[in-house]
Amino acid sequence: MNDASPSYRLLPGAPESPVLLHVPHSSRVIPAAVRDAIVLDDVALERELDHITDAYTDRIAERAAGRSAVRPWRFVNQLSRLVIDPERFPDEREEMLAVGMGAVYTRTTHGEVLRPAGDDGRPLGGQSLVDRYFHPYAAAMTHAVTHLLETVGRAVVIDVHSYPTEPLPYELHGEGPRPPVCLGSAPFHTSADLLAAAEDAFAGFGGIGVNSPFGGAYVPLKYYGHDPRVTALMIEIRRDVYMTEPGGPAGRGVGALAEALARLVDVLTTV
Template structure:
């Protein structure tokens, strides 16, 4: 069946909240027509989803929103990143293209074939990537208009052991990694995150993943848009790979809620 909208949700928070919890990689959902272009058999695809999905991060953001004194807004991708990865930039400068993981992946986390290398990405970019980018741009613009600023908190997870696709997997893998941007991550945002997540364990910086997500319309030019990526090591809250969540999820939700409250 064709990809149908809405394949993402912008879930409301408090009218005056500047915070958007962005959850781009939590889903396993792949529509049938997109599945037809993937060369993995069903069991191999399930293994790949176990490895690549940021499992339970949508639930983490939902629980944090419930716990926060002033609820943040939530932008949640309801399709797998194996359809499109909304946090890639579909141009030749994207370094993840080197491992076949640009906006439309052609390789797996283990650098095996996912789609033929000559797959035309344009149909999925037009159907999924660009509508998502426009909606996220509109969401940030709405928070700017309503609250005078916008804070995008990306909610991710990563495996306890590096996977072959990781370009910088040799560095530290702390329980919580904070990804930053020199323009969009002000010191007070970073300090608030370190304090909030310090309650649950060691907090590292930009390893094994770095950077933040900001819509291109605002990137590098709008200082009222701040951003932080929160990467949580999966063994702190779930059974790897792809297993159920454990009690650590609630402690992390409390920490994320504390960060939201500090930003409010």
Template structure:
């Protein structure tokens, strides 16, 4: 089995669907060779995973895909973001480097030491980050070739109370936050998301998290690739931190399915 197949899974949808549901932060798995470089004991690592994992977001995306009239494609990270975070820039441009949470984290959500600060990130980036980025780029290119456009919907969650690592945690924390990009999030996509999640409580914009993931090959260059980040406050669908899902999961999956249908049409 290759690193690629261990690290992520591309789940095919309908050939005519332009939608990719991207789920980058839902997993808890940490391979043994990566675990060896993490300085937390087992109990502390479990606690960190409870805080950092966007628990049950893969289930939300899966249920939404089954509810949609035209099944979307899904790209799901099967390893914890403590291995690599596929949505970070692997260089000095990423502001999260300031808190030790670039592509390869050296600090925890509570700013404790996760790895030594002088850890060389390159081996993890080469083995996990670059294959993930290549595969996501290929998935987008495939949808462009098949349909002529792509809608990437990033499925995330966030805790009710801000964690110490958050750089912008002082702002509003609504039940649903929509993260946007000035180039890749057109008004029609934002309007469709607001309509789809209207029954899920207050909908905020770019707080506490902003932006939307687009592979670098297309970022800021190709308007046929549109993107939106859907951030769901965890108390609306699960027990925090790291607990089981509750009945809110079905309501959110239904809303996401409505959004998939709206942007597919």
């Protein structure tokens, strides 16, 4: 199975691999029509992209895939999360609506206006973005997981993210610990064995936390909360581990993180 669109890319793994590396926030690309509705000037927008983008996480996942004994699948968002955030709920279940960061953001990381909103706080034109980008992305991710279930019998979704060393104003839970590597777990879908495998793989980075400052893991809603064949984990890497903040160049940590992720992929492929 191979699938691609201007907004996402699915890169096939080995036929026997159950692992899907999901990279939702690494891109800075904003289509021109979407850019027109963002009120920030170009300088402010570039600064916001520096803060909000999980820079180089696609590179970490790519290198990990190349170093794994059995190549995992990769699903990579080709557009910035300022277009749509594919990991949000598209409705009132999303807690980040409180800071203007639902599936379509109306506020920046620092609380400034990103795009206009109506009296109800919903982004003007937001539904068209959800219909054009969010739903097709979610459907493609669901299809990818379904394919793994049908061919391998299980699916392991590993989210690859990063986060800033210092908390940003938009963070709802930024007061907690900020370890070099944070593991996000999802009820029902993240087992103790999965967490332990990740803790072992990333043990060399000076500290690991769970669900702080960010928690949860992505599971397609079709399988969320009821299908034990789908397991999931989020890996959040503190950015000073591998890059210059904000938005600066990558460092040698990229290679070490890719090696750690490859070790995790190998363990999860064989269990």
